[in-house]
Amino acid sequence: MNVETPLTPAQLFEFITDAERLFRLNPYLEIHAWQSAQRNVAEGGRIHLKYLNEMNGVARELDVTVSEFKPGVGYTLNYSEGLKRATEIKVEARGQGAELLIKDWYHAVEEKPDETPQEKEARLAEVDRSLTPWGVAIRQHLISMARWNWLPFYRPLRERFWYTMAPRNRRISRLIIWITALEFFAFLFVFLIYWIEYRR
Helix, strand or coil: CEEEECCCHHHHHHHHCCHHHHHHCCCCEEEEEEEECCCCCCCCCEEEEEEEECCCCCEEEEEEEEEEEECCCEEEEEECCCCEEEEEEEEEEECCEEEEEEEEEECCCCCCCCCCHHHHHHHHCCCCCCHHHHHHHHHHHHHHHHHHCCCCCHHHHHHHHHHHCCHHHHHHHHHHHHHHHHHHHHHHHHHHHHHHHHHC
């Protein structure tokens, strides 16, 4: 998956070194635990991760190791268990900007003579279908940051509060905010009509 961004290659690489923030941007990944000795990824770094993928229903607790770390280029995250064996995250220069490449790698699914169709389907269900929505969310986040970062507290509110919420809680909160805004504007509209009639 390729994600066009408004950042320079250096800015985008700095952004992706915070892997926790990157993963929390996935709108279908509910992270229950993220334990790492350091905030930014580095060669040989280890992360203990517990999560629920809402797209395929897979819940796991596993260890993630960082390999192939190249400053300014990217890195690979290797998973200790599951069908998905690694996620490759790279920065590629594109004209005046940069593009983010995210690629998942999976173990080969071997045919088992005694395996039922249901068992095979259960194994294949581990394929992560949230990759495209994740890319869209990353792009939207970067565009929003470029547009609204001048506002006081916008960045910490978005990254330290909003994205620490579970995805479903963010969706519910977003819905409540929109409903509240619509109710407010409806109230203003009614008040304006009343005020005009009163002035006559």
